[in-house]
Amino acid sequence: MNDSLVIAGKAYSSRLLVGTGKYKDFDETSRAIAASGAEIITVAIRRSNIGQNPGEPNLLDILPPERYTILPNTAGCYSADEAVRTLRLARELLDGHDLVKLEVLGDAETLFPNMPETLKAAETLVKDGFKVMAYCADDPIQAKMLEEIGCCAIMPLASLIGSGMGILNPWNLRLIIDQAQVPVLVDAGVGTASDAAIAMELGCDGVLMNTAIAKAQDPVLMASAMKKGVEAGREAFLAGRMPRKTYAASPSSPTGGMIGR
């Protein structure tokens, strides 16, 4: 079955996107990412060492852009200007690669997105030729605004970044999915494989996660579980679940032919 995830015109066979943060070391990072089967991986952009740590290993040496689609993010940015500046540096760093993850935070306690700044940054970035995947609140109105600005993917939170609380508002996600013409990916909040499956069963086009894998007891095994969770949820969505019936219990075995009657 050809069931690709198409983002900004490029087809991907995996619907699981993963972050590269919070791992013990680069070895664990690369093993977990291999186990996840992810093709798109997020990275953050930060100040380099300026000579105090020569020969420091570089993340892109273990996760080469030739093999993975690198999705630079704006994690830690609290204004549109800061986010735009960060992604311009990212585009230069990645030799003109222009697929990016925009996130503008509004609050250090919850990491909830600042939607006015997110919308402002999205507008500037799209005009500047970026292909923007936007982390956002699970608000269908603002999700629509991001799409109208020209974002290539809408990425509402399922619950707070790093919380592992799962899908708190499936009905809002459904509204966002139903109206969107571009892929909708749950970004943030997934805690375990069943959460990823639920997101996909709702009709999400993909799931982006980091902490749920990196902070599992066994990140490599959890990465494999998440891969299966996403695949199972996707197949269940495509298969179409049976209707829920509260009272009309119907046995799976024949009602006739019972012995001794």
Add this chain to the structure above:
Amino acid sequence: MGPVLESANVFSANETFPPMIQITLNGQTESLPATTSVLGLLENRALAGKRVAVERNGEIVPKGRHADTVLADGDRLEIVVAVGGG
């Protein structure tokens, strides 16, 4: 007038050692020889040829311009890399 003469001597001695400039590099103040290019700075910090990106006074300095972009006193430079993140 003695001090003036002295400073003139220092200036001529500096012909082989160019005067210094101060820049802000990743938030830290640094003194560099005045003719330093972006590439020269990267070489000096063992970052040449590495996967880094450079911003000077808020503008990207593309890789192709590292060699011919000479730093000026008061420049604010950011050198960034990709790190683990979600």
